[in-house]
Amino acid sequence: xxxxxxxxxxxxxxxxxxxxxxxxxxxxxxxxxxxxxxxxxxxxxxxxxxxxxxxxxxxxxxxxxxxxxxxxxxxxxxxxxxxxxxxxxxxxxxxxxxxxxxxxxxxxxxxxxxxxx
Amino acid sequence: xxxxxxxxxxxxxxxxxxxxxxxxxxxxxxxxxxxxxxxxxxxxxxxxxxxxxxxxxxxxxxxxxxxxxxxxxxxxxxxxxxxxxxxxxxxxxxxxxxxxxxxxxxxxxxxxxx
Numbered sequence: 001x002x003x004x005x006x007x008x009x010x011x012x013x014x015x016x017x018x019x020x021x022x023x024x025x026x027x028x029x030x031x032x033x034x035x036x037x038x039x040x041x042x043x044x045x046x047x048x049x050x051x052x053x054x055x056x057x058x059x060x061x062x063x064x065x066x067x068x069x070x071x072x073x074x075x076x077x078x079x080x081x082x083x084x085x086x087x088x089x090x091x092x093x094x095x096x097x098x099x100x101x102x103x104x105x106x107x108x109x110x111x112x113x114x115x116x117x
Numbered sequence: 118x119x120x121x122x123x124x125x126x127x128x129x130x131x132x133x134x135x136x137x138x139x140x141x142x143x144x145x146x147x148x149x150x151x152x153x154x155x156x157x158x159x160x161x162x163x164x165x166x167x168x169x170x171x172x173x174x175x176x177x178x179x180x181x182x183x184x185x186x187x188x189x190x191x192x193x194x195x196x197x198x199x200x201x202x203x204x205x206x207x208x209x210x211x212x213x214x215x216x217x218x219x220x221x222x223x224x225x226x227x228x229x230x231x
Contacts, residue, residue, distance in 0.1 A: 006160070032217055043207065043223045044161075093160045097217050103149065103168055104217045108160040 001027050004096045006109035013084055014117055021079045021112045023094030029074035030096035031104065035067070038091045038111075050077045084116045119144040121191075121208045123222035130198045131230050138193040138225045140208030150191045151209040151219065152182055161207065167191060178202070198229045 003026040013019055023033055032051050036044040048069050050056040056069035066088075068080040077096075081088050091113050095106040121142045130136045142148055149168055153161040165176025172184045182193045193206060208222040 002163075004160075034218060043221045046218060049218050091158075095161075103166075105151075105163060105166060106217075106219060107163060108153070111158070111160040113158065 002098055002105075002107040003027050004094065004107050004109040006094055006112050008112060009110060010113050010115075012115045012117065015085050016083055019081045019084055019114060021081075021092055021094075021114075023077045023079070023096070023109050025075045025096040025098075025107070028096070028098050030077075031074075031099050032097040033071060033077040034095045034097070034106065035069060035077075035079050036093045036095070038093060044093060047079075081114065084114070086116045089114055089116045118220070119210050119212060119214065120220050121150070121210045121222045123206075123208055123225045125225050126223070127226050127228070129228045129230060132200055133197050136195050136198040136202070136227065136229070138206045138208075138227060140191045140193065140222060141189050142191055142208075142210055143189065144210055144214065146214045148184070148186075148191070149211055150182075150184065152176065152180070152191075152193050153207045153209060153221075154178075155205040155207065155224075157204075164193070164206075198227075200229045200231050203227055203229045 005024045007022045035047045047062045048056040048058045050069050050071040052071045052074050058064045071077045093111045095108045097104045151166045152164040155161050165174050167174050167184045175181045206225050209219040212220045
């Protein structure tokens with residue numbers, strides 16, 4: 001159990017286009033979903049925290065109008081990179097939080113590699 | 118704010134030898150600590166977590182971690198390394214006590230040499 005999927009796994013797009021990435025918890029309902037960005041050979045940088053039915057909470061320095069997050073249900077969150085530019089090229093990873101008793105554990109998707117030309 | 122630190126960027130170990138990947142923590146209250154592994158071009162996979170109880174936590178793929186309160190450490194260990202264990206390992210803790218978002222360490226790249 002606790003499987004999280006992401007789609008697409010790879011995307012190449014032209015500068016100026018928008019890209020949507022889906023994150024789904026396949027076998028559990030997620031209390032919260034998170035979006036991370038990872039640069040080569042670096043750790044994960046939390047971009048935003050997303051709860052179903054409410055606005056996402058963005059970390060400092062992350063443009064909310066640039067990275068639109070929609071958390072439509074307890075199993076689906078989407079990240080849209082609007083008007084993508086080459087500097088947005090990165091590895092984007094989502095996670096879904098599952099509660100077990102008093103504690104939560106995050107389970108991660110396989111990641112989406114975005115290349116903006 | 119709570120945090121973790123991974124003092125080693127790279128760890129090399131011969132296949133069959135025991136391995137240790139180090140992590141130290143700075144938390145308030147009771148620690149809630151995680152280890153994750155990342156294979157190339159993949160997301161993170163959950164290995165194990167410490168909430169409370171036994172100081173030695175057993176996880177996936179034969180890994181275990183030892184919680185040491187006096188040294189504020191949570192080192193990841195495995196008695197006998199496999200080449201397939203070569204990956205990037207992250208230690209993590211909640212950003213604040215009671216928070217559900219995690220602060221990740223900088224990662225340690227483990228290379229197991231055949």
